[in-house]
Amino acid sequence: MIREAVFAALTTIAFGLLYQVRTSILWIAGGIGALAWMASFTVNLMPGAGLLGDFVGAFVVGALAEVAALWKKQPVTIFVVPAIISYVPGYLVYESMVAFLKNHFNQGMHFGMTAVFSAASLSLGLALATALLRPLLRPHHILNTDS
Amino acid sequence: MTKSTTRLPGPQPAPLDALQAVVDAGLAMLMSGAEVSRVEDTMVRLARAYRIEPVDVVAIPTALFVAGPDGRSLVKRIRHRSVNLAVVAEINQLSRNVAKNPIPLDEFREQLERAKHHAVYAPWLTILFAAGAAGLISQLMGGHLVDFLPAAFSGGLTQLTRRALSLTRIPSNLSDLLSAVVATLPALAVARFSIFQPGSILVGGIMVLTPGLLFTSAIRDGITGDLVSAASRLLEALLVGGAVAAGASLPLYFYLHMGGRWP
Structure with missing residues (x-):
């Protein structure tokens, strides 16, 4: 878990550098990337967690980012x-791609739909x-009139 | 009749000049991938600082409409969009500074011009960062330590290709597709050796092309109720993702067709 969290932090930093963040x-x-990864890792230990880990990870990323x-x-x-890049279901999309190329249609659909739902749970978590948090942190602003 | 005094230092600029500068700021933010509500807020804040009131702004990812006082309005079409968080942050900061302490318009234009081309890191450095990012993310995608180097090579190569293609007139979707083609090559080259996980290497390389900002901006636009922008950004993210997937499957298809080893 610690090793993975360190990799998540380093990945976040590397992508931040790539996107020209100071x-x-x-x-x-x-730090946000590492904390979020730990949270989703813990959730994933639960049996039958499914995509809940992605949701929790994205939620932690979104919440901490608002504070920061x-x-x-x-x-x-x-x-x-x-920070969200580590959760992008790139591997699922890749697996679905390979399954389609190998003519395993059902498997391809399975991985593809899982990737779509994973992306949906990411957006739900962020949203x-x-x-x-926005109304709590910035009570004097209406949702769309701040920085 | 005396003219009303203004708190702005220096001579009062012609209103359309100021409006033009404000529009330039908004345009640069929108082209760098900022959320629509942020663009609109920044422009209104800047317009207030330069005493252009009332002003109304409508921004969508492909166009910017501004209605200024006395019926003047400006319409701008946006054809080129890119991702640059540094520009968004820089103009955001500039607008806060100007709102607090209005600087003369010429000085604002100068600072804006600098902010527009703001890049914290040099182009060759981003290739290095892309390499590091790809190598690291391959570790999160089920890769082992041996996969780090090929994935890093793939990421650097992808970023190099994308940068080189962005200088040409090739449409951005096609350049994403071509970059994804290049991203698969290192994975295909090492796939015959069983100690590597070519899947993790391939994913590491193409993650550099992930439309992360588009996706995030789409969600945030959706929450603030900018539905047109949210829908069009989601579509754009899907198109980019589709182009990347298509580009990555093309060489893989030929490779598998020729009977290459792939776990």
């Missing part, structure tokens, strides 16, 4: 985008985090 705030993004954005006075996306 070094001085990058370590926060890395308010603290550092930066756009929220700066923290969200590098809920923003929708819940």
Whole structure:
């Protein structure tokens, strides 16, 4: 778990560098990536967790990013985008692709639909985090009139 | 009749000039992939700082409409979109500074021009970062330590291809497809050796092309109720994803067809 969390933090930092995020705030993004990965890892230990791990990970990313954005006075996306990359179901899409290429249609559909649902749970996690935390953190702003 | 005094230092600029500068700022943010509500807020904040009121802004990913005072309005078409978080952050900061302490319009234009081309890291460095990112993410995607180097090579190569193609007039979707083709090559090259996990290497390489900002912006636009923008960004993210998947399957298809080893 620690090894994976360290890799998640390093991945977040590397993607942050790739997306031109300033070094001085990058370590926060890395921390968010590691914490979110630990949370989703813990959830995934539960039997039958399914895609709940992705949802929890995305929720933690979204929630911590809102806090960090308010603290550092930066756009929220700066923290969200590098940290969410580790959850992108790239491997599922790849497996579905290979299954289709090998003429295993059912398997391809299975992996493909799982990838779609995984992406949906990611967006649900991010959306809920923003929708819940924004009014709490910035009570003087209406949802769309802040930085 | 005396003209009303203004708190702006220096001579008062012609309103359309100021409006044009504000529109330029919004345009640069929108082209770098900022959420629509952020673009609209920034523009309104800047317009207020330069005493352009009332102003109304409508932004969608492909166009920007601004209605200024006395019936003046500006319409801009956006054809080129890219991903640059540095530009978004920089103009966001600039607008906050200007709202607090309005600087003369010329100075604002200068700073805006600098912010527009803001890149924290040099182009050759991003190739290195892409390599590191690809190598690391291959470890999260079920790869072993031996897969780090091929995945890093694949990521660097992908970023190099994408940067080179962005300088040409090739449409961005086609350039994503071609970059994905290149991303698969290192995985195919090492697939015959059983110590490597070619799947993790391949995924590491193509993750560099993930439309992460588009996806995030689409969700955030959806929450704030900017439905047109949310829907079009989601579509764009799907198109990019489709192009990447198509590009990656093409060489793999030929490889499997020729009877190559693939676990």
